[in-house]
Amino acid sequence: MSLLSLVEEAFAPEGVLSRAAEQFCPREGQTAMALAVARAVEEGGLLVVEAGTGVGKTFSYLVPALLSGERVLLSTATKTLQDQLYGRDLPRLLQALGLPLRTALLKGRSSYLCLHRMELARRDAALPDRGAVRALAKVEQWSKATRTGDLAEMPGLDERSPVIPLVTSTRDNCLGAQCPQFRACHVNLARREALAADVVVINHHLFFADLAVRESGMAELLPSVRVAIFDEAHQLNETGVQFLGSSLTTGQVLDFARDLLGTGLQLARGLVDWQLLASDVERAGRDLRLAVGKGGLGGKLRWAGPAPEGVPAAAWEETLHALHAACLRAMAGLATVSEIAPDFVRLHERAGLLAERVECFARPGAPEAVRWLDVGTQLRLQESPLDIAEAVQTRLLNRDAGGAEAGGPGRTWVFTSATLGDDERLRWFTEPCGLGAAEVLRVGSPFDYARQSALYVPAHLPKPSDPSHSAQVAALVAAAVRRLGGRAMVLTTTLRALRAIGEALQAEFADSGELEVLVQGQWPKRRLMERFREGAAGGGQPGCVLVASASFWEGVDVPGDALQLVVIDKLPFPPPNDPLVEARSQRLESQGRSPFKDYFVPEAAVALKQGAGRLIRRESDRGILVVCDTRLTGMGYGRRLLAALPPMRRLQSQAEFEEALDALTRAATTDPSAS
Incomplete structure (x- = not known):
């Protein structure tokens, strides 16, 4: 049976996926993506897929990759997503498909305990404080039981702990084969397991670090891989430029x-x-x-x-x-x-x-x-x-006679994300990544956005350049979350706005205790998200409002009624005075192109789409997106940005906005399944 037939059978109503996923139902978009990946695997070449939220893209690429029998490399954006893919999605699918494949998880060396560095730290009299001494003792105790040495598996270890740099190695300080703990080294063990595995899960940082310095063991692994899949591929360019210079x-x-x-x-x-x-x-x-x-x-x-x-x-x-x-x-x-x-x-x-x-x-x-x-x-x-296009062409795809070993005929490269651009060819992604010749597929979200969500652009707010803008955004949020009982996330485009809005909301609710205002930076991200997801459900705790920026615009998944209001303070254009942004703009000008039309607007469209994507995560979710920037409706380029957003119904006035908030509150209190 051909791979296409196997994939079609797997996604059929009574196929194996119905046993692998709870409440699985066939989705046209998910099957279309899976078949496109299957064709790419059979024929080789480049495939770029934008798969809207809810499509189920993880199964769409995993099923054909696993059924192909080829050796597969999976790369995703963060270590958290790596752990999810390796620890949850892969085992579930392999069991359902009945495939005895070996899988391996490979992270950068800073994720693993270094036994030699731990020994040096134990003898170091200059540890920062007593907390570091206690943390080191816990690491030592854990080191006796761990098989992998992956610090993510250690309970209670704060990701910001000052002891972590003392018990992990870097490319600079690793002793390599001269290390007295070389045979027991957790990094080397992970690399050996990766070399012996059928499916290897890595992250983009590790991948580009290896392209830059050939240090992570990927130089041996990649040539033996025939299918490479990059999830959350929208981060590839910005990740790559960090490492390729x-x-x-x-x-x-x-x-x-x-x-x-x-x-x-x-x-x-x-x-x-x-x-x-x-x-x-x-x-x-x-x-x-x-x-x-x-x-x-x-x-x-x-x-x-x-x-x-x-x-x-x-x-x-x-x-x-x-x-x-x-x-x-x-x-x-x-x-x-x-x-x-x-x-x-x-x-x-x-x-x-x-x-x-x-x-x-x-x-x-x-x-x-x-x-x-x-x-x-x-x-x-x-x-x-300025981008990774040349590196992808010469080092990855081997399009040049002097390219690296990673290339080769018949190899399959799949790049996918929920957001890769705002035009049919997805040029925002394909141009800087050197993938202009790739096959492109866009698969829309199965969600009924017009029924599940609404968009409100407050006409009374001043322009973002007005000094009072952040204060007025905070006032709008305060009034809204009082009606809603929290359940809101405020996404800011700058740290200055983050502080201003966060402090204003904390001051507003400090004495009443009716709501808890969480602000990025006060706790580690994981702890912030745990408290936010709890909402008002746990033990009489107050509802939550989370004010965040940067990494919270993407990769944050809060289904159910814990999040029903997303507020974006202004359109997320790139900062024009950023040196990298300036250099890219100047290059476009030298090519006779418009930096604003061909760079700033597409960048804002993708970021806006990412931020809006935090709102609706399941078919049962309901919510409101508020964009506190009148340029979205008042400027000509606003139409292009609106077109990049999901097709939400529009709220035209403050009264409609308040009624929509009240409707969400009524639904949350009367529908027990909403949470």
């Missing part, structure tokens, strides 16, 4: 100085003046940060000349030279003790790599790249390509 952070410099001092005093005390070498490197790193001052804090500085914008060139060049010299002195000191322990060999290599990176940023930038400086508590010096 050059970067240097003052955090890396300070980490090296700390490791230099700690290892030197533990293993070769008295043989070299470790205090002097480490303090030289540390001082040079801190001086680099001080050379920038407070200008641009929390933002990006353009860097087209010898120094970033606003930074005195002479001081900048002097601090770079001092850092380079400090790294060379560290190398000289380490060379005298390299035979004592492999730790010193690796430290010598790290010092050399840091010196190379400093030297790179002391020279003019590459003509086809953009360079900038991220300014925060630490500095990030970054040089990146």
